[in-house]
Amino acid sequence: MDPQARIESALADALRVADHADCPPGLTEALSYAVFPGGARVRPRLTVSVAAACGATDPALVDSAAAALELLHCASLVHDDLPCFDDANMRRGKPSVHVAFDERLAVLCGDALIVTAFQSLASGAAKSPSALAALVGILARSVGAPIGIVAGQAWECESNVTLERYQRQKTGALFVAATQLGAASAGKDPAPWVLLGERIGEAYQVADDILDVTAKPEEIGKPVGRDAARLNPNSVLELGMGASEERLRNLVEAAVNAIPPCAGHAALHELIAAEARGLMDAALMCHAAA
Amino acid sequence: MDPQARIESALADALRVADHADCPPGLTEALSYAVFPGGARVRPRLTVSVAAACGATDPALVDSAAAALELLHCASLVHDDLPCFDDANMRRGKPSVHVAFDERLAVLCGDALIVTAFQSLASGAAKSPSALAALVGILARSVGAPIGIVAGQAWECESNVTLERYQRQKTGALFVAATQLGAASAGKDPAPWVLLGERIGEAYQVADDILDVTAKPEEIGKPVGRDAARLNPNSVLELGMGASEERLRNLVEAAVNAIPPCAGHAALHELIAAEARGLMDAALMCHAAA
Numbered sequence: 001m002d003p004q005a006r007i008e009s010a011l012a013d014a015l016r017v018a019d020h021a022d023c024p025p026g027l028t029e030a031l032s033y034a035v036f037p038g039g040a041r042v043r044p045r046l047t048v049s050v051a052a053a054c055g056a057t058d059p060a061l062v063d064s065a066a067a068a069l070e071l072l073h074c075a076s077l078v079h080d081d082l083p084c085f086d087d088a089n090m091r092r093g094k095p096s097v098h099v100a101f102d103e104r105l106a107v108l109c110g111d112a113l114i115v116t117a118f119q120s121l122a123s124g125a126a127k128s129p130s131a132l133a134a135l136v137g138i139l140a141r142s143v144g145a146p147i148g149i150v151a152g153q154a155w156e157c158e159s160n161v162t163l164e165r166y167q168r169q170k171t172g173a174l175f176v177a178a179t180q181l182g183a184a185s186a187g188k189d190p191a192p193w194v195l196l197g198e199r200i201g202e203a204y205q206v207a208d209d210i211l212d213v214t215a216k217p218e219e220i221g222k223p224v225g226r227d228a229a230r231l232n233p234n235s236v237l238e239l240g241m242g243a244s245e246e247r248l249r250n251l252v253e254a255a256v257n258a259i260p261p262c263a264g265h266a267a268l269h270e271l272i273a274a275e276a277r278g279l280m281d282a283a284l285m286c287h288a289a290a
Numbered sequence: 291m292d293p294q295a296r297i298e299s300a301l302a303d304a305l306r307v308a309d310h311a312d313c314p315p316g317l318t319e320a321l322s323y324a325v326f327p328g329g330a331r332v333r334p335r336l337t338v339s340v341a342a343a344c345g346a347t348d349p350a351l352v353d354s355a356a357a358a359l360e361l362l363h364c365a366s367l368v369h370d371d372l373p374c375f376d377d378a379n380m381r382r383g384k385p386s387v388h389v390a391f392d393e394r395l396a397v398l399c400g401d402a403l404i405v406t407a408f409q410s411l412a413s414g415a416a417k418s419p420s421a422l423a424a425l426v427g428i429l430a431r432s433v434g435a436p437i438g439i440v441a442g443q444a445w446e447c448e449s450n451v452t453l454e455r456y457q458r459q460k461t462g463a464l465f466v467a468a469t470q471l472g473a474a475s476a477g478k479d480p481a482p483w484v485l486l487g488e489r490i491g492e493a494y495q496v497a498d499d500i501l502d503v504t505a506k507p508e509e510i511g512k513p514v515g516r517d518a519a520r521l522n523p524n525s526v527l528e529l530g531m532g533a534s535e536e537r538l539r540n541l542v543e544a545a546v547n548a549i550p551p552c553a554g555h556a557a558l559h560e561l562i563a564a565e566a567r568g569l570m571d572a573a574l575m576c577h578a579a580a
Contacts, residue, residue: 022455023436027444031435079401084393101447103374107397108444111369114401115434118408122426132422136412144405145321146313154317154398157391165312 003048006059007041010067014120018112030101030109031116034074039092039221042275043178044070046200049271050182050193053264058185064124065135065181068117072139073174075113076149078106085153086226093221114143134184142177149173156232163233167205168198175201192260196272199258203251203276206244207283209235215286241287248283252276293338296349297331300357304410308402320391320399321406324364329382329511332565333468334360336490339561340472340483343554348421348475354414355425355471358407362429363464365403366439368396375443376516383511404433424474432467439463446522453523457495458488465491482550486562489548493541493566496534497573499525505576531577538573542566 001009015035018028044066051062081088081096082103089099098106118136125132142148152170155161176197180190211220212227213236227234235244256273259265291299305325308318334356341352371378371386372393379389388396408426415422432438442460445451466487470480501510502517503526517524525534546563549555 018435020436024444119430140409145308146310154314
């Protein structure tokens with residue numbers, strides 16, 4: 001099965017638990033709505049690719065780690081879109097969860113997705129129980145306080161915030177988890193994989209900042225111009241377009257150079273370079289057309 | 291150390307991760323505010339008592355399971371109090387998190403508490419790695435979809451709901467987790483402990499329903515009369531006061547009779563009977579005074 005199909009299947013498995021007569025039908029529906037159809041599944045694909053490069057031998061463990069990461073990403077999108085945060089009415093080209101259902105179900109759907117992520121990870125570790133604590137630790141660090149995406153989002157409530165710290169936590173944390181989960185689910189030390197995750201995360205954030213300024217809503221399936229409207233930190237607004245484009249190019253180059261030695265180094269290099277080119281093209285094309 | 295002190299110490303340990311220069315100060319403060327000072331810590335005390343009765347030998351595992359359960363309970367209180375749900379401005383005798391901070395920090399604080407619960411559990415399993423998957427599974431089932439507290443809360447968004455199912459999920463689930471975590475953290479089969487948790491949970495819910503109708507806000511540290519105002523299911527509103535009081539008495543008796551055979555049966559029986567008497571006295575006293 002190709003990585004994308006493996007991820008969709010692992011996500012469907014993780015959500016199957018909620019498809020139960022005892023579950024409030026609105027919650028079952030909201031959970032599925034928040035996860036399918038997905039975006040590019042960039043983070044879990046990175047986990048699967050790194051795990052393959054590290055010679056992983058327990059596919060159930062890899063897939064459940066990748067699915068858990070994507071479930072947490074989906075949870076963060078549902079909560080970030082809420083009226084009290086971004087108040088975004090569109091996500092992945094359709095109404096956001098709080099618009100399609102209601103605000104209460106959006107809060108609960110995000111909560112349930114966080115829980116399901118850890119539950120799915122525990123189920124997937126049946127054959128590798130000794131790996132579970134480290135994987136839970138990596139996942140929790142990338143989401144919670146003090147330096148996960150929840151912390152990143154909480155910087156929006158502070159008056160004194162640096163762009164770098166905000167972006168490292170709000171976007172970078174899940175990419176660092178993606179590479180670390182890949183290594184750890186293959187039984188390898190996750191520490192050397194942090195730098196690669198950080199650089200991909202930074203590149204992704206800069207590309208997203210450029211798109212927020214230059215893209216049309218229909219091109220990216222969500223509202224644009226949100227950062228300026230909400231005074232959120234944004235590379236383009238802070239550094240200008242030219243410097244942001246240069247930063248993106250440098251980060252992409254730095255990312256491919258940060259892949260640690262591993263059995264599947266060449267294939268992983270090829271994959272990440274192709275992803276990075278796609279990311280860069282999308283951002284710069286929208287700018288050229290803007 | 292007595293059980294209460296062990297629990298407070300485990301909770302402080304779990305939150306220490308957020309007390310970090312990289313964490314947004316508002317989030318660090320909100321997390322601590324949501325957890326300390328606590329309520330009666332009924333659920334984690336039950337976990338510690340059951341673990342002791344089952345002859346637990348890894349106190350770090352027991353304490354982290356108990357703390358994780360309480361963190362999830364605190365998370366549910368923070369989210370339940372939000373304006374889109376109960377819109378409750380007081381909790382444990384002080385302003386609720388969204389009133390003391392703001393709505394955004396209340397959403398994020400709840401999210402971070404859920405994550406911290408699983409993180410704390412994984413840290414506490416260092417000496418018992420093979421127990422972790424089962425404990426994560428018990429905890430996740432009691433919180434998520436289809437039958438955990440998130441599902442219980444989501445029944446408030448449905449038009450067709452039975453009192454029994456709503457209460458079993460919204461309140462019962464964490465009590466079932468409390469007894470199961472106690473047994474599982476002592477290396478015992480958690481299945482025989484479900485019934486005890488269910489009965490304590492039902493008794494607790496009926497007592498809470500009585501208090502919502504008869505107590506004064508200053509007696510219980512939170513608003514009263516919320517169920518009638520919000521058309522939430524409530525035993526007293528559904529069955530009447532007399533039948534609810536009788537149901538509470540029967541449930542308390544059924545609970546003490548549901549303790550499975552275990553090494554510390556006599557001591558656990560004594561403890562649960564004392565707790566149950568306290569619960570019943572509080573509910574019936576407020577009714578007598580009302």
